[in-house]
Amino acid sequence: MDYISVIQDSVETSVNLKIFKNIEEASSAHIFKSELIKLPLSIFKNVKNFDPIRLQDSVLKAYPAHNRPRGENDIKSVKFYQKQLKQNINIHPIWLIQQNNKYILIEKEKYIYMLM
Numbered sequence: 001m002d003y004i005s006v007i008q009d010s011v012e013t014s015v016n017l018k019i020f021k022n023i024e025e026a027s028s029a030h031i032f033k034s035e036l037i038k039l040p041l042s043i044f045k046n047v048k049n050f051d052p053i054r055l056q057d058s059v060l061k062a063y064p065a066h067n068r069p070r071g072e073n074d075i076k077s078v079k080f081y082q083k084q085l086k087q088n089i090n091i092h093p094i095w096l097i098q099q100n101n102k103y104i105l106i107e108k109e110k111y112i113y114m115l116m
Contacts, residue, residue, distance in 0.1 A: 007031075010088075010095040010106045019097055019104065030095075039096075047096065047103045 011026040020026035045052045056073050057063040059078045068074045095106035 006095075013106050014095075014097065017104065017106070019099075019106075034095075044105075047105050050105045068080065 007027075007030055010022060011030055014020050014026045014030075015023055020029060041055060044050050044055060051067075053067070054062045059075055060083075062078060063074045070077075081091060096103045097106060098104075
């Protein structure tokens with residue numbers, strides 16, 4: 001797992017979402033002010049920019065044909081992460097920012113594919 005590229009992607013996304021003013025501010029927050037915690041999947045029903053339909057129990061329910069922003073790559077990603085989770089392989093962390101008791105998903109390209 002390439003943690004550096006994961007952090008870089010998250011930093012860039014947080015600047016693009018205007019959560020931070022610039023790369024330096026975002027990098028500092030990611031490095032010095034973040035913590036790794038486990039959150040229940042139920043929290044994602046309240047994440048500001050996350051579609052809770054993605055938490056369905058099947059790939060086709062989570063990504064119906066009319067709602068696949070990345071086409072077949074959405075299905076491939078779900079199947080990949082399902083396999084990883086079933087084999088108890090660690091997947092990279094998901095970056096969230098908490099603001100005013102609400103969460104914002106930072107990794108838009110890497111949605112939570114934790115479908116069991």
